[in-house]
Amino acid sequence: MTLVRYLVRRVYHSIPTLVGALLFIFILVRVLPGDPARLIAGPEALEEDVQRIREQLGLNKPIHTQFIDYVTAVLKGDFGRSIKFGTPVINEILFRLPYTIILALVAEAIAIAIALPLGIISALRPKSKTSYIASVISLIGASTPVFWIALILIYIFSVSLKLLPSSGADSPRHIILPAITLSLVLMGNLTRITRSSVIEVLSSNHVLTALAKGLKDRIVITRHVLKNALIPIITIMGLQVGNLLGGAVITETVFAWPGIGSLLIDAIFFRDYVLVQGIILFMVLVFIIVNIVVDVIYAYVDPRIRDVLWRMS
Amino acid sequence: MEKVLEILGLRVYYELPQGTVKAVDGVDLDVFKGEILGIAGESGSGKSTLALTIAGLLRPPAKVISGKVLFRGIDILRLSNDELRSIRGRKIGIIFQDPVTYLNPIYTVGFQVGEVFEAHRGGKILKYLNEVINLFKAVKIGDPERRVYSYPHQLSGGMKQRVLISMAIAEKPELIVADEPTSALDVTIQAEIVELLNEIRKELNTSIVFITHDLALLLEIADRIAVMYAGKLVEVGKTYEIYKDPLHPYTKALISVLRYERKRRPTPIKGSIPSLINPPPGCRFHPRCPYVLPKCSQVDPKLVNVNGRYVSCLLVGGSDGGGS
Structure with missing residues (x-):
């Protein structure tokens, strides 16, 4: 019950964030160069036609009226119709969403599977080979641009070895390259955070208590080091997933992966401001939700946070 | 003895x-x-x-x-x-100085005390719940049946120190x-x-x-x-x-x-x-000693038995054998 009450409170407290985001998105889209009405009408359209389209879209109304119209529509669940596709924005997003979700999850899973053990081992054995590999991976992950990793992988696996497809999403094999590309970037950060978090917990006093009890090293490490070290790692993982669910713009574009990120790029190039608005709003929502989920996981791991969070609700 | x-x-x-x-x-x-x-x-x-x-x-x-x-x-x-x-x-049991940082914040205190039994007798920690409650009684933690489920941050400093003491005495060291x-x-x-x-x-x-x-x-x-x-x-x-x-x-x-x-x-x-990196030569106390002798900075006094007591000072029972 406390959890439900907590969630209700969190959603309620998200409203100001959401309103702020709506205002910001609205202004951002209006100040972008390019006239959507003229774009829709085509380069040889008459001024009357452009004017007519402008009226249809409501672009001739005063700016504050436009904002109120926009917010009312959003509250009703109406994200508007895409100018380019003529379909409801929400449909476009929902159509692309599964691709983004699967790519995000596969990439994060690969990153976790490699970065966590690597970070842990390099913290426990700072002078080992694994530790060296971990530093190299964090360095590559942190300093290499995504598009470059993507191009190199395409060059090796698609062009030279002809093993994997380089674009599209027609078969499960298509996900391999974009997922690896993304996971390499995630891995760098995750390895570094895991390593430093484990090192920090290792030197804390309660670990000495655990040793003084005569517990086996393995239990001390898993129970008293790793579980405590998990707390900052969860934050990073949450942020990463949140980021990815909003669409991995560059990766999706390079690999022509039909997710939210490439949809956003298309929308921007077409000056489809309704679609752009919709996608950005969707990203904001994803972030709010991911933050709440991360906090709940936090509370599950750390009773101190649990007490504070539950008490506030 | x-x-x-x-x-x-x-x-x-x-x-x-x-x-x-x-x-x-x-x-x-x-x-x-x-x-x-x-x-x-x-x-x-x-x-x-x-x-x-x-x-x-x-x-x-x-x-x-x-x-x-x-x-x-x-x-x-x-x-x-x-x-x-x-x-x-x-x-051998040990009790540390700062009860706040020597307990793991994410486990209940009962669990952390039970770990001592787990470590030396094996089995599940829950099996030792009664032993832990008895220990809490022994170190005078009020309401022990409930306290075993508390997390460290829910206890006062003195209470936490009692928890650490109960850990140290669990196996009657x-x-x-x-x-x-x-x-x-x-x-x-x-x-x-x-x-x-x-x-x-x-x-x-x-x-x-x-x-x-x-x-x-x-x-x-x-x-x-x-x-x-x-x-x-x-x-x-x-x-x-x-x-x-x-x-x-x-x-x-x-x-x-x-x-x-x-x-x-x-x-x-x-x-x-x-400084323990560069301790003074001879007796380490000599720079601060009101009774310092010239040889104090050269000779490192041994701990010697003086009528059943052990002292390390050149003035006392040392090489010159004088009293205090």
């Missing part, structure tokens, strides 16, 4: 980039069955390092350079990791090392904890090595006192003898401060504790 612990020529150094810290530099000490041995020293005198060494908990960069720590005749410095683990928590167990607590709570440790000693006939900077506290509870200065012991003796007639100039100075309220102005000890 029956010896529980015998420390012989112990040297523990820390190899740091700034230099070698000689935290424990030649310590000889016996702990007898059922006694409370107080170790008094300023911060930075090496007393915590000594505590960790006795409890078999030294970790790098600490390194044992030489010496033996015989627990029941077995040198714990030469034990394998597994052998050491079966002693830690079962035969022969030796308990208490490293400043009351320093982080209020004075009233301090008295309660000291009283508790005294009761435990009587009940279990456990030896307690009580380490503190608070000599006044030791005068109240310790049977014998060892005074530590800059990595060495300067005087070891029965509590009342040390109080009545301190022999070493450092002990004299400490005791005179304690007598301040009863007598006249104390003579403060001038200067401060020397």
Whole structure:
């Protein structure tokens, strides 16, 4: 019950964030160069036609009226119709969403599977080979641009070895390259955070208590080091997933992966401001939700946070 | 008397980039069955390092350079990791200074105490719930049936220290090392904890090595006192003898401060504790000693027996054999 009450409170407290985001998105889209009405009408359209389209879209109304119209529509669940596709924005997003979700999850899973053990081992054995590999991976992950990793992988696996497809999403094999590309970037950060978090917990006093009890090293490490070290790692993982669910713009574009990120790029190039608005709003929502989920996981791991969070609700 | 612990020529150094810290530099000490041995020293005198060494908990960069720590005749410095683990928590318990950071914040205190039984008897922790509740009763934690499910942050400092004590006594160890167990607590709570440790000693006939900077506290509870200065012991003796007639100039100075309220102005000890990286040559106390002799900066005095008491001072029973 406390959890439900907590969630209700969190959603309620998200409203100001959401309103702020709506205002910001609205202004951002209006100040972008390019006239959507003229774009829709085509380069040889008459001024009357452009004017007519402008009226249809409501672009001739005063700016504050436009904002109120926009917010009312959003509250009703109406994200508007895409100018380019003529379909409801929400449909476009929902159509692309599964691709983004699967790519995000596969990439994060690969990153976790490699970065966590690597970070842990390099913290426990700072002078080992694994530790060296971990530093190299964090360095590559942190300093290499995504598009470059993507191009190199395409060059090796698609062009030279002809093993994997380089674009599209027609078969499960298509996900391999974009997922690896993304996971390499995630891995760098995750390895570094895991390593430093484990090192920090290792030197804390309660670990000495655990040793003084005569517990086996393995239990001390898993129970008293790793579980405590998990707390900052969860934050990073949450942020990463949140980021990815909003669409991995560059990766999706390079690999022509039909997710939210490439949809956003298309929308921007077409000056489809309704679609752009919709996608950005969707990203904001994803972030709010991911933050709440991360906090709940936090509370599950750390009773101190649990007490504070539950008490506030 | 029956010896529980015998420390012989112990040297523990820390190899740091700034230099070698000689935290424990030649310590000889016996702990007898059922006694409370107080170790008094300023911060930075090496007393915590000594505590960790006795409890078999030294970790790098600490390194044992030489010496033996015989627990029941077995040198714990030469034990394998597994052998050491079966002693830690079962035969030797340790109580740390700061109850807040020495408990893991994410487990209930009952679970953390139950781990001691798990470590030495095996099985699930839940199996030992009754033992843990009984332990909590023994250390006078109110409402123990509920308290076992509390998390550390839900308990007061004194309560947390009781939890740590219950961990240390869970397996009825022969030796308990208490490293400043009351320093982080209020004075009233301090008295309660000291009283508790005294009761435990009587009940279990456990030896307690009580380490503190608070000599006044030791005068109240310790049977014998060892005074530590800059990595060495300067005087070891029965509590009342040390109080009545301190022999070493450092002990004299400490005791005179304690007598301040009863007598006249104390003579403060001038200067401060020397660096353990570059300790002064000869007697380490000589730069601060009011009775300093020229040879004090050249000869490092040995701990010698003077009428059943041990003192390391050239003025006392040393090579020139003079009294105090």
